[in-house]
Amino acid sequence: MAQGLLDELSRKPPAAEQQAGYSTRVRSGTAVTGPRSGDPEDTLRLSTAPGSLTAAGLAQIVCTFSDSAAAEGTDR
Template sequence: MRAGKRTAVLMGLAALCALTAGCGIRDTSVPVDAGAAPSRVPCDLPGDGGMPPAPEGIPVRIYLVCAGRLVPVDRTVQIAEGRTLSDGIRVAEKLLDELRGNPTASEKEAGFSTDVRDPLSVGPGRKSDPAGALRLSRDPADLPANALAQIVCTFAESAAAETDGSVVLGGPAGDPPRAYSCTQQLKSRPDSDPVLGDLRR
């Protein structure tokens, strides 16, 4: 009798498994709301723990691309002893160096990137240019849209900017430089054309 009962139990389990698709969970056509998917591009960097910058470093802010928009990132630039970032051209050189460099490991993990690539340099304007004008080694109109937006917004919020917050940029040719403004629209849509000011002569 014991053997018979054991056989009956085993047969019952086998039948139950067959009904439940091999002892697994059967597919359902009813949609299940599991909530929003976690963001893969948080654009949020971990804090630095309140640590002050190195004594020989100067804090600066640059704009990188993240999730299709411009997001400010704080950096610290190193300068030679006895030198300062008091003039616009030196500021522009240091900022462009930061924009051209690869994002840090934590920035990459957070989804940050840069479209500013070598070869690209910045220098002072010509004698015929307005004071404070900067000349890039490539015409600004020939740069990728994101790259130009990064440069404009980074320069416009630094000592390289004009008093009205714009930045006057020209290329290597003799064309007069233009004033570029870092608007909220440009930060939200860096792939769009930046707002151009009047031709500066």
């Protein structure tokens, strides 16, 4: 689920949404994986370091994940 959300965030919005002012700051090809050894079991890790994302891109990811089943650890 988390990768599907990330893929959707990285897609260019359709023309109608762009005209309404919507855009994305999430880079295409960004991936998400589960926890590494020692991480809490519901950890999600990005293939791109959060510090290398724009503030808007990071906000899009955090807001989307925090309001989804991805944040519940029910499905990755």
